[in-house]
Amino acid sequence: MTNVYLLDDAIISPLGFSTTENLTAIKNGISGLKLHNNSLFDSGGFYAGIIEKSTIDKASAEIGDLSSFTKLEKMMILAVQKVLSQNEDLDLSKTELIISTTKGNIDLLQENPGFPDKRVHLTELAKVIKDFFQFSREPLVISNACVSGGLALAVAKRYIQAKKVENVLVVGGDVVSDFVVSGFQSFHAISDQPCKPFSHNRTGINLGEAAAAVLMTSKKPLKPINIEITGDASANDANHISGPSRTGEGLFKSVKNALNEAGVTAKDIDYISAHGTGTVFNDEMEAVAFTRSSLQDVPLNSYKAYYGHTLGASALVESILTKHALLNDELYPSLNYEGSGVTQPVNVITELQKKPLKHALKTASGFGGCNLALVFKKQEDE
Amino acid sequence: MNRDYRITNFVKIKNHKIYKGREQIFSEERSEDLNSFLKNAYSSFNMSYPKFYKMDSLCKLGTIATEVLLKGRKIHPETALVFSNSASSLETDKIHQNSMGKGVSPSVFVYTLPNIISGEISIKYGLQSENAFFISKTFDSGLIHNYTEILLDLNKAGEVVCGWIELKNDRYDVFLCLISNEGEISFSKENLEELYLFKDE
C-alpha cells in the first residue's frame, strides 16, 4: 500500500499566522479566546477566538492586494501561500486541491459589503482559491459539519492511495459569524466563559476561526523523520442528528477501523488529540468511546480552549498540531482542565511534557452523527 | 482492485416526477408547491416515518430517494453514503438567517448543514458507515465515480449510495445510485453521466 506523508503546513489563527507561532503560543499556555461584544447575548458578549481584521489585512498586504477577498478567503489564501512558498517546485498540475469548510462565506448572507450574492456558495470560495494560485484541477470541496477538516485529510489519503493523484493540498477554514453563533446559542451550547473540555465544571463551547493548510504526498520526503497518516475511518452514529450517541458507537467504530488499517492496537497509541468541545454530552460520549476502545490511559488533550471550535478547520488545525507533537516528542496541555467531569477515566494532559512518541490518534465528531478517526505515525530512518 | 462494480439501481426526482430506474413511479403535475409534492410522494410510498415531517426539504428529498432505492432490499451494513450538491444547505440557511432577531429555531439551525441528510438516512436504515458530502458546481460524475470506487477498492464500504441532491430556490434535482456487485449496468463515469441526463420523453 502507498504511504501517505505530511509535508509542510500552516495555521492561520488568533494565536499566530504560522504553525510555529501557534505552537509557541500553545507551549506558553496562551489562548486565543477573548471576550467579544455581541448583542445576541444578554451579558453583552461572548468568548470566541476571532482574528483581528487589522492583523489579517497587514498579513494580506505582504502577498499583494487582497482587498477583493472576504475574510475567510484571505485566511485560506494566507495558509495556502505559506505552504506553497516552501514548495516552489511543486507541480500544481499533479496536485489535487481539497477544500474543507462547514459554512464558508456564510457571513455574507447577513452583511455583504459589495460581493456578488453568489459568493456565499462554497463553489465560489473554491474557485477563488483555485484561481488565485492557478491550480489546474477542479478543487474537491468537502462540507461535512465538524469533521470536515479531518475528513478532508482522509479523502486526500484515499485519493493518493488509490493512485488518483500524487500530491494533495488540503486547506480548511471557517469564520465566526452571527449565523453560527445564534444557532449554537439556540442549542444553549455556548459557554459564557472560556470552554473547559472534559472538566467537571464545563458549560459548553466557544466558537473560533482559523484556516489551515497541509501538503500531502506519496513520495517519501528526503528528511530523516517523517509523519505519515497510516489509518483513517469515518462512521455515522445512526442515532441522532444533533445529540452525541450515549454509547459513542460511531466514534468507537471509527477508531477501531482506523487502528486496524494502521496495523496497530490501542496500546501502540501514545497520544490522542480529542475533539473535546466542552459540552456535557460531547465530552462524555468521547470518554465512553475511548474507554470502549481500551484507550482510557492514553494521554489526551483538546485544543478547543486555545482556539474555540473552528468548525471545518478544527480537525485540520488539530491534525497539524498532532503532527508536530509527534515530531517534537511533546505532549501539549489541555487548557482549562480542572479535574474530570466525565463518567469514564480520561488521562488529560495538564502540563507540557517531553516524551518519545510514535503513534497518535486524532478524532472528531459532529452534527449529523458523523465521526472520524485518523492514525498518525512517526517514521524514522535507521 | 478495480473489481467489477455495477449501478444496481438508480432514482431520479425532478420536475414533479420520481423515477426508479427508467420507470416513472410517481408524478404530481397539479401542484407547483415543493412541500405538497414531497408530502404526497411520502404518502404514496406508504413510508410511515413521522420523523419525515421534521426534516427540511433537502432531507425530505434525500429520504424519499433513498427509500425508492433501498425499499425491499437486504441492506448491506457497510453501505456508504456519498452525496454532493451545489447549493449546500442554502435554502435552510436563508430561513435561519431570516429568523435571526425574531427567535432562532434549533430545529431549523440543525439543518443548516448539508450532511444532515447522511445522518437522517443513517438513522432510518441503521447504517453506521462511511459518509462524505461534496460540493460541486454541477453533478460531477467523475468525482462521484472516483470516490465511490475508492471506498469500494479500499474496503471502506461494501456497497455505496451515491449521487446528487440539489435544492435551490425550490427547484430540485435528485439523482442517486446504488452501487454494488449486482445488476446489468457497469459502474462507469460515462454511465453515471448518461443516467443523470436521461429523460423520459
Add this chain to the structure above:
Amino acid sequence: MSDLRAELKKSIIEQLNLEELEVKDISNEEPLFGDGLGLDSIDALELIVLLEKDYGIKLTEPQQGKEIFVSIDKMANYIEANRTK
C-alpha cells in the same frame, strides 16, 4: 379541557411538526418524551423557544425543561404560575 391545555397541544403539533397527530391524540397526562409522544432533545429546545415566544418565560438552563416538559398538565401548570404574557 382547559383552553391553555388545548392551545398548548395545538402549538406543540405545529411547532414540532407532529403532522400525523391531532389535538385529541395527546392526553394531558401522557409523557411527552420517551415512550409517550417520543419527542427528542431538539424538540425540548424548541419547547424552550415556545415558552419564551408565547408566554414570556425564559429558561436559562435546558436542564430546567426536564422538570417542566413532563406532560401537558405539568407544562400548563408551570405556564400558569410563571407566564408574563
